[in-house]
Amino acid sequence: MTEFLEVEGASKTFGGVRAVDGMDIKLAEGQICGLIGPNGSGKTTLLGLLSGTYRPDRGTIKLRGQRLDGLSTHRTVQQGVARTFQTSRLFFRWPLGANLAAAAAARLLTSTGDDADGGQEKLLALVGLAGRGDVVCSSLSNAEQRLAMLAVALATRPHLLLLDEPAVGMSPAETAALGQVIQRIRGELGVTVLIVEHNMHFMMGLADRIVAMNAGRKLAEGTPAEIRGNPDVIAAYLGS
Amino acid sequence: MTEIGMYGQQETRQRVRPRPAWDYLGIALLGFGLWVLLVESNSFYSSVLATILIWTIATSGLNIIAGLGGYPSLVQGAFYGIGAYGSALAMKWGQPFWAACIEAVLAAGILGLIVGLVFSRTRGQYFAIGTMFTGLVVSLVLSNWQSLTNGLLGINVEFGFGSINQLNVVIPAAAAFSLMLVRFVSRRRLGWRLLTILEDEDLAEHIGVPTARTKLTGFVLSACVGAVAGVLIAQYNGTISPDLFDYYVGFVMFVALSVGGAGRVLGPLLGSAFIVGTPDLLNLSSGIGLLLAGIIFVVVIIVIPGGFMSAIDAVMAAASRSVRR
C-alpha cells in the first residue's frame, strides 16, 4: 500500500555540513505528526526538502506515490504541499482577503481571485480570524499574523501542511487555540499535518506521532508517550 | 470580500474601484485628446508631445516588469533602440514596413528572453546594475558595429506610413493602447502574479506562483512594448543614431516611471511628460533647466515616493473627504 507521504534516505548537504542525513519518514493520511529535535538537528532543512525549497542530494520524497524531490517550490505547492514559516510571512501591505485570494488563485482554483463560494470566510472562521478579511496584514497582531499565515497556506488547498514552529511568540491561551485550529484542519479539511515545534507540551497533546531528529538523522519515532520516555531523546536535548 | 487590485506602491485604497469599462473609455478619450493636441499645436510643441507619447509607450512597457513586478530594469533603452534600428534596417533590406515592425519587435523579444534568462536569479540592486550594464554592452556593440549600423553617423529611416497624418494618429493611439495594456495586464493573472512577486517573491513561490516564468514573461513583454516605441521614434525622426539608446536612456526611463508613479496606469504618461517636457519646455539656458529638473527629481522621490500619481491620489482623497463633510 502506498503511504501518503514517503521519505526515503533523504540527504542534504550545505557546504560540507550534512544538514539532513538519510532520513526516512512515513506518514499516513490524516495524521498529525510532530518533528522535534535540538537546534541544528535539521528540522527546518527537512521542511525545506518537503516544500521544494531544496533538492535532496540523495533519497526520494513521494506524496501519494508522486515524486516530489526535484520539483521547484511552486510545483510542489501545485502537488498539494503548503508550509508556514518561523517568522510571519504575508503580503503585509495587502488586506488578509487579498492574501487568501492570491493563494487560491495561484492554484488555479479561481481565475482572478473572486471569492464566489465564500470559501474565504469559511477559512477565516476555521483559523479563528472570522470577519478580519479586510484588515491590512501589517495591522494584525503577532498571533493573528501567524494564524493568517496558516489561512494563506490552507487557501492553496494542500493535502500536506508543513508548520514551522507555528506557536512561536504566542501566549499559552493563544497556543491552546492554535492546537484546536490544527485539530480542526485535520478533522474538517482532512489535511495531513507535519509540525516542527520546540514547545513539548503543545506537541504532546496534539500529535498522533512524533519523530525526533538529531544531527540530521532520525533519532526515535513513536507516540508522544513513547518519545517522552525515550532515553536517547532526553540525552539529545540535555546534551545539546 | 476584497479582490486583488493594483495596490501600487502605496497603502491600499479601500474605496471601490469603478467598473473597468470606464477606465478604458477614459484612456481612449485621453488618447483622442492627445491626438487633437498633437495635430493642432505648432511644430515645436507638437514634436515635444510626440516624443512624450513615444516615451509613454516605452515606459508603459517598463511599467510591467518594473512597476508591477518591482524589478528595476534599466535596460529598456536597449529594446527601444532595437525597435528603432531593427525596423530601419529591415526596411533597408527590402522588408515592407509592417514586416519590419514585427521583426524588430521579435528581435527585442528574443533579446529580452536572453537577458531575462541570464538574470533570472538576480534581484534588487544587482538586477539594476546588471541590466544597466547590459544596456551599455548592447549600445557599445551596436555603435561600434560600423558595417551594420553605420556607427555614430546613424542611418536614415524609410517612412513606412501612408502619410504624416497616419503617423500622427498612430502615435497617440499606441500610447493609449500601451496604457490600456498595463491596465489589462494588471487585472489578469500575469499582473497579480507580478504584484505578488513585488510584495514578497519567496512567499509568492510558496503559494504556487511560478515566479521564474512570470518574471520572464513580464520582462519579454516589456521589451516588446519598448521596441514598438523605438519603431515609432524612428518613423517620427526620420533618422536615428546610437545616442538614441545610450545606456543612460534606460536609466532615465526608469526615473521617468518612478517619478510618474511606478505600478500605476497613468504613471508613464506623467513621468514621460515631466522628463521629456521639463528640459524642452522650460527653455531656460540648458544648465538651469536641467538643474531644476534634478532638484525636482530629488524632491519628488523623497516627498512623494509613489510619484506624481500618488500625489494626485492624496489630493483626490482629501478632496472627496472635504466634499463628504
Next chain:
Amino acid sequence: MLIQAAVNGVVLGSLFALLAVGLTLTYGVMEVPNFAQAGVITLSAYAMLWLNQTAACPFWIAALGGLVVGGVVSVLTERIAYRFVRTRPLAAPVVALGLLLILDNTALILFGGDHVSLSPPYAGDVIYVGSATVPAVGVALIGTTAVALLALWLFLQRTKTGRAIRAVSQNAEAAAILGIRLERQYIVSFFISGILAGLVAFAYGPMYAVYPYMADAILLNAFVVVVLGGLGNVAGAAVCGLLLGLLESFGAIYVSAAYQNLFGFAVLLLMIVLRPAGLFTNRSRRVA
C-alpha cells in the same frame, strides 16, 4: 609594447581603484549606489581650478581647498538627499540622477561648459620606464592612489571611527545595537568619500580636462570595480581596480581599442550572474 601596456594599466588601474574605493565606502554603509560622486569630482576640480587661477592660490593650497570642497559637497548630498532614501532602494537611481544633474549643472552654470585644463607644476613632464613612457601626471595619479589607500587602510583598521564604519558596513543593525551612532558614521563615510573624490579630481583633472561631465564616463568603470570587489569591500575595490585597469589596458592594445570598456563590462555581467557578492566578499547569502 608589453611594458607600455602594463604601465598604462597601472595608471588606469590606480584611477579606477581611487574612484572605486570612494564609491564602495558609501555603498557599504547605505547600500545605495552613489552616481552623484561624479558630480562631487567635478565640483572639486572646479574649486581647485578657481582657487588656483582666479584666486591665485599656489597649486597645492588650491588642491587642498578642492579636497575640502569635495568632502563638504559629499556630506551635503547625504544630508539633503541620500539620508531619506536609505530604506527605499528603488528610489536610489532617481536620487542619484537628480543629484548628478544638480551638481554637474551647478558647475555648468557657475563655470561654463568649456574644457579647461588644470595644470599642476609638473604637467608636461614625462618619465621613462624602460621603453615605455608615462606622463608625470600619471605618476602623480599612482602616487596619490597609493598614499590615499594606505591612509584609508590605516584609518579603517586603527582608528575608532574607522572600525565603527567597518562595523556599520558589515551589519548596520548589529552595529546600532552595539551603540555605534549610525548617523555619525554615514556623515564621516561621505566626507571621506568626498575627499577621495577630490583626490580623483586632483589626479585625473590634469590628465584630461576639466568640464562639467568629466567624471561621468569613468564612473561606469569604477562601478564595475565596486561590484567585482564586493559592495563595501575597500580592499576588494583597490585590488580589482588595479586588475581592471590592467585588463582594459591590455585589451585595448592587444585586441581592440574601441571595445576597451567592453571587457570590463562583460566581466561585470558575468560576476553579477555568477557571484554577485563579489570576488572577495565572504558575506554569507541568506538561504531561502
